[in-house]
Amino acid sequence: MRENTTLKKIAEKLNLSISTVSRALKNHPDISPETKKKVNELAELLEYDPNPYAVNLRTHSSKEFAIVVPSLSNFFYHSFITAIEEDARDYSYSVIIYRSSNDAKIEHEILKSCRHKRVSGIFIAITAETTEIEPFLKLDVHGIPVIFFDKVPEYESCNKICVGDEHAASIVAEEILNKGIKNVLGIFGDKNMSITQARMKKFNEILSDNSQVNIKSVHATSSEEAEALSLSLIPDFLAKKSAVFCMSDEILAGTMKAIQKIKLKMPDDIGVISISDGMIPKLFYPEITYAETSGYNLGKLAFSRMMRCIAGSSFAQTIIDESKLVQGGSI
Amino acid sequence: MRENTTLKKIAEKLNLSISTVSRALKNHPDISPETKKKVNELAELLEYDPNPYAVNLRTHSSKEFAIVVPSLSNFFYHSFITAIEEDARDYSYSVIIYRSSNDAKIEHEILKSCRHKRVSGIFIAITAETTEIEPFLKLDVHGIPVIFFDKVPEYESCNKICVGDEHAASIVAEEILNKGIKNVLGIFGDKNMSITQARMKKFNEILSDNSQVNIKSVHATSSEEAEALSLSLIPDFLAKKSAVFCMSDEILAGTMKAIQKIKLKMPDDIGVISISDGMIPKLFYPEITYAETSGYNLGKLAFSRMMRCIAGSSFAQTIIDESKLVQGGSI
């Protein structure tokens, strides 16, 4: 096992002190140009790279961000991560990705590890079962900023970056009105999730304003359940100009299975519209019209908020990212 | 910013030396049971956790694995990561995930970072443009085992865990023969990729043995290209008992778009079969029959290989994971 080159080695070869080498490498004004040149050349040759553990031990700063997500099999998180990584690179931070598996215990361990590694900051989408926020506040006490995104806690005074659930639901509802749809089947997710409540409230609100539209809302907690509901309910909707709204990708997947099974054609037999990050909707023909929730945008917003926190802003803020309608041909 | 508790603080409160506290915490036989009890209790109370930077600086070991993948939006890698994380937890290793974005330069930086962090080991699926393997060999010199998976280099003497491309292609071909298909359109990926060559060779080999089957092979490098090819070629196949084989999810997505566009019914109008991790095939009705390449299996195999390496095995090995046919109803 070959050893890494250290300041000490460079110092010995050049007959200098360790401190001089260290300063030369960071372009400290105390060091003469000639010495700097010599040191830099040898460092280059020996492929010197500072030992991050020693640096951190000394300086208490790690120049790395942590991103914690419940799951990775998700286009939305993937594009969020992409956005963060892009920006982080510009500021020469590196990013490490953690996966909580939607398990509060694992999440807690990850947090602890982040604390001890003294990461520079944490971006986190909490698990569905996360109830305590003290651990997060504790991180702030330790000087590690926490930016919540997507799945955020109820707690008020913390930094949250969310997709605009109300806004997404509203542009979907508007589109339904525009198309002159008279019958709507809305399939929503788990009743207890705040995302469900927000999307459903706004959606029903807008469509109820228009007395000519007939709405039926149901809940499904899995793709299979969405499929079963679609199979049993959609046939009743075929008589008149109608559409089904799927609140999420998971539900959309189930509904599409049913539509294929009954051999319905979009948009004539039935319209389909959803809220999505855009991956699933593009697998079908015609492509599904959807309100796009952009993980990428969210990432950009989260990063700039993070940098502000690191710069010293202790002011907590909730930022909402609005989505835009992407036309498929399904409605 | 509150400070973390250190050995020193515990030592002072208990009027002990730092070394005694350290040893007590690791249950060293030199320490009396009473002292151990006192120390452990106070450590618990103060939420002591060793500073990983100090530990690493001292011991040169980090107890963490790195997983490097080109992309995260991929069910296959996701299940690979899941498998590694499960096993790592059992051995109290933690895992950090890096994303190379299919960029050799970024990959190289990640590798450097891994080296300086002295991760305990690296699991990596290399980028399409990775040509040099010296950096990987250098890691081995530094005592960091590297296990390649999925996308592996040509280089012989290294540890590789791959899906059995030949085997997957063969069971797909067998299924085509079983179903009595006479006309086959095979859509393969980029000609230059070894995975394409392996799958195509075996596929054509088996079907050619059977003189009654008529095969046409084409290449597509994107989902859109696959769709275009499907649109133009599939109509010619409708006359007789025929099927299309999609080498990958990307191609399958394009082909399915075309099939929906032409309004064909599976399996009567045309059969569809593919090699996949299983996510995309389940979005359609009927579900697509596919040879399953399991990231999860690969992960388990990779991990046990890794542990053997850490235990000292310098013997390089290539392990092939065979896949199994998952029946949909598409052929």
Place this chain on the structure above:
DNA sequence: AATGTTTCCGCAAACGTTTGCGATAGAATT
């Protein structure tokens, strides 16, 4: 009572940096 064994614990060095401070030389100022 003298010696040998345990049992329990502390000293101090080391890992590789960063950084405040002091030291030395020559140059510039009186």
Place this chain on the structure above:
DNA sequence: AATTCTATCGCAAACGTTTGCGGAAACATT
């Protein structure tokens, strides 16, 4: 010629651990 600057550099402490070694009791053996 005595003094003050300035430019360069080195010393040493600190970050929080781990660990070889040695030391002092307490106990057991002659």
